[in-house]
Amino acid sequence: VIGVAQVVPPTKWLAAAGFGAVLPILVAALVVRRLWPTLGMFRIPVIVYVLAIVAMVVGAYAARTELAHGTMLAVGATLFFASDLAVARDRFLVRDFSNKLYGLPAYYLGQLLIAWAIR
Template sequence: MLTGVEITIIACLAACAALVVCEYRGWRPGRAISKITASTAFVALALQLDAVHLAYGRVILAALVLSWVGDVFLLSHRNRLFLLGITSFLLAHVAFSLAFSLVGVPLPALLVGLAAMAVIGASVLAWLWKHLDGFYRVAVGAYVLAIVAMCAFAIAASAASGNWLLAGGAIAFAVSDISVARDRFVAHRFINRLWGLPLYYVAQVILALSIQHVAVAVA
């Protein structure tokens, strides 16, 4: 018999699959319903794992809620709502960084992570730069900095704890952001959502699941 946690994970991934179909078909109501369902599921997963009773879990839960808010804003293609969406996701990245810092981040591992991610972040920003105008250059630049920091903290925390769920989830989240950027600024194509959406939801599930693996040590 499936556990409640397993049912929630399946519900999240099933809703994600429905979302991909709705994106392909251009079904806007179905897109909204399936996206909100999938995002609500990863928040529910954190709650099922007793996130509110653990210091690490509470910060992860806050990050997941911010991601949920960002998902709702990104249902619209309007510039103002898109900016609110990336602001929510930027704050989610900051919250994830804070959560990873609770695990413990050795300075050498953090510096290595920062160096590696800075190179990747700079490369992505250079690729996007010509597709961005004034304000978006500032907004996307700040967003890339938040992603670099989150991944660096995740890598350092994983090195310290031996639990590579943190780095895996953070990097998957960061890579999924590339699909959003490409879809918004470079080429609006279904292929971006085809791989980006599943990667994003898998990342959120992984980060939620990290609660049961590392929260006890840092509560």
């Protein structure tokens, strides 16, 4: 997030990201709403974390045209976001192998793409 802020000022992220900003914000809001009754003492930490992850995705989409590998960064951030959805589902809703089945590959591929994009 801090690195992307050096490329595109955060005040311009929403405009620069366009639809790339709408979807993660909407998904995050729906997920927090769904998780809310199960969060208990984790409510504040989860909200802070969700804000950070959404900022990462929106920032990555905002920087996609400003960086040589910006699209790779945006896809990596999106996959990382998706992997966190699997973690949240597993932790707060349903413990199931399917969460790991898509969550772990999304996490590792997302991390790899982010690393490649910022090289």
